[in-house]
Amino acid sequence: MAKAKAAPTSSSGGKAAKKKKWSKGKVKDKAVHAVTLDKATYDRIFKEVPTFKFISQSILIERLKIGGSLARVAIKHLEREGHIKRIVHSSNQLIYTRATAASD
Secondary structure (H helix, E strand, C coil): CHHHHHHHHHHHCCCCCCCCCCCCCCCCCCCCEEEEHHHHHHHHHHHHHHHHCCCHHHHHHHHHHHHHHHHHHHHHHHHHCEEEEEEEEEEEEEEECCCCCCCC
């Protein structure tokens, strides 16, 4: 009976068995985001972004497929115009929400 248990381990763990081939992992495709502002993107930013409940640079990059520097500029412009209001301002993440008439 001891030989029966020893047989599977020797066949799977011996040097004669093939080495395990580790997967290389999944490679994420490189995102192709817009780095310049065209008329269609500009109109979309001013139409859609003020309706978002939570606005950050990451949200704009993900939803609008724009670059990070473009997202930062758009957020600053929308805040200056009064379309969005600041919730948290740290050096790492800028968090905004839509501006409501009651808050002014």
